[in-house]
Amino acid sequence: MPPHALPPNLDAHAIPSPCYVIDEAVIQRNCELIADAAKRCDAQVLLALKGFAAWRLFPLIRKYLAGVAASSLNEAKLGAEHFGKQVHVYSPAYRDDEIDELLALADHISLNSLSQWDRYRTHVTSAGIACALRINPQHSEVHTAIYDPCAPGSRLGMTADQLGDTPLDGITGLHVHTLCESNADALHRVVATFENKFARQLKQVSWVNLGGGHHITCDDYDVDLLVRIVSALRDKHNVAVYLEPGEAIALNAGVLVATVLDITHNELDIAILDTSAAAHMPDVLEMPYRPNVIGTGAPGEKPYTYRLAGLTCLAGDVIGDYSFDRPLHAGDKLVFTDMAHYTMVKNTAFNGVNLPAIAIHNSVAGDTRIVRTFGYEDYKTRLS
Ligand SMILES: Cc1ncc(COP(=O)(O)O)c(C=O)c1O
Structure with missing residues (x-):
């Protein structure tokens, strides 16, 4: 798989969102x-x-x-x-x-x-x-x-x-x-x-x-x-x-699939996602770096530019600015590449946001198994 492509045989609509998919x-x-x-x-x-x-x-x-x-x-x-x-x-x-x-x-x-x-x-x-x-x-x-x-x-x-x-x-x-x-x-x-x-x-x-x-x-x-x-x-x-x-x-063995929840505007168009830089991809803020999103370009490179942002309260929960061929709408899926390492081992449930599900995909055999989902009990049992 080229590092910036969707893993072959993966149907991003057939898995929960957000979800880390390991190939x-x-x-x-x-x-x-x-x-x-x-x-x-x-x-x-x-x-x-x-x-x-x-x-x-x-x-x-x-x-x-x-x-x-x-x-x-x-x-x-x-x-x-x-x-x-x-x-x-x-x-x-x-x-x-x-x-x-x-x-x-x-x-x-x-x-x-x-x-x-x-x-x-x-x-x-x-x-x-x-x-x-x-x-x-x-x-x-x-x-x-x-x-x-x-x-x-x-x-x-x-x-x-x-x-x-x-x-x-x-x-x-x-x-x-x-x-x-x-x-x-x-x-x-x-x-x-x-x-x-x-x-x-x-x-x-x-x-x-x-x-x-x-x-x-x-x-x-x-x-x-x-x-x-x-x-x-x-x-x-x-x-x-x-x-x-x-x-x-x-390396390059996993993606994070996320969904657009809302589009807002303040000086530029902002897409709020069901994932979070702070909670689900902490190295984006810590390193910091701009992850690749499949099908996007640098700001202004394609006709529609959006700031991709997380759903926590942190003002800086921003993944970065990206351009798209078409306007984004609530419900659209986005795929962040190279998300297998230093994500699942480091993520948090800040704001009570659920951790992304985990799926194991085999891009050669073409099968995908959802191996873990997270919910209220996982959040609650870390607290007391
Ligand atoms: C002592 C030690 N060994 C191994 C590693 C793994 O490094 P990497 O994942 O960059 O290969 C680290 C990462 O910080 C480390 O501190």
């Missing part, structure tokens, strides 16, 4: 590509659940990937229950009341600091699982500050200066995550800095986790370069290499 054929294609790259460089790839955690598709994804990367006890439980392969965890800090349960589920844990190691060393050692330290190479490749783990003052990982020549003493891995939607040239620069600044620590470990942010399934991603970087790192330092992408697994 399992694209998930499979993404996993095949990633598994092939991993095989070529003998890396192990984990699905970062923070980005995509549609567990009904885990039986498919587990055929290709080595396990999951979890950031919380809940994600670790989901991975252990439904994925059933390796469970790696990383969190900026762990909780005393969760650590033992977490360690019983995980086989690899990454700690953010040596003080966490001091606090949990006996727990980790008696659980007998592999432990890494997250390091901060202080090399920024991501230029949006809230997505840059190496921004000044970052809490994520220890710097080379902080570590000095303290022996790792029981820690067997290093974890470095610095990328976001990045190509392999960025990884190349990160790894070069990492090898240079953490040469002393690299000699003491047997595995390295290169984090996420690898845009492996993007059309222009340089897979050959990734293979060369990972192979060189592995061979030079005699380490096993893990990657934990989230977005790459679900």
Whole structure:
């Protein structure tokens, strides 16, 4: 499926609105590509659940990937229950009341600091699982500050200066995550800095986790370069290499179908939708970015321009301005592309607005299953 087209065989009128529709054929294609790259460089790839955690598709994804990367006890439980392969965890800090349960589920844990190691060393050692330290190479490749783990003052990982020549003493891995939607040239620069600044620590470990942010399934991603970087790192330092992408697994593998509820006018035409940037596509406001809507152009490019806006009370619940070939009317369907990752895992019921339903579609076989709908009970049970 081209990234800006409706998934083949999907009837947008046959599903509830709003609805995230995940195309399992694209998930499979993404996993095949990633598994092939991993095989070529003998890396192990984990699905970062923070980005995509549609567990009904885990039986498919587990055929290709080595396990999951979890950031919380809940994600670790989901991975252990439904994925059933390796469970790696990383969190900026762990909780005393969760650590033992977490360690019983995980086989690899990454700690953010040596003080966490001091606090949990006996727990980790008696659980007998592999432990890494997250390091901060202080090399920024991501230029949006809230997505840059190496921004000044970052809490994520220890710097080379902080570590000095303290022996790792029981820690067997290093974890470095610095990328976001990045190509392999960025990884190349990160790894070069990492090898240079953490040469002393690299000699003491047997595995390295290169984090996420690898845009492996993007059309222009340089897979050959990734293979060369990972192979060189592995061979030079005699380490096993893990990657934990989230977005790459679900890239272009889902759409959000929404409906126009009303058209208003204030200086420009405004279409109010049954979805919301704030509640259903939070990265649109957080990143921020302008999602693609099938069949639209830039403002003014086509004859009818509208501001697409959400149905919450937030004044800034605006998705963006788009132009159309025809005037919009209440009841019209709109399809936002690339909505499988960082949506379902991040959305909210702000204003009591229902979460979008979830459907699994197979664009090759041509079938669509509505696997989850949400209603009042889901809203109410999160409150008390
Ligand atoms: C430690 C860590 N690993 C993996 C990921 C997944 O990144 P992505 O979904 O961009 O591949 C993230 C994302 O923030 C992360 O913080």
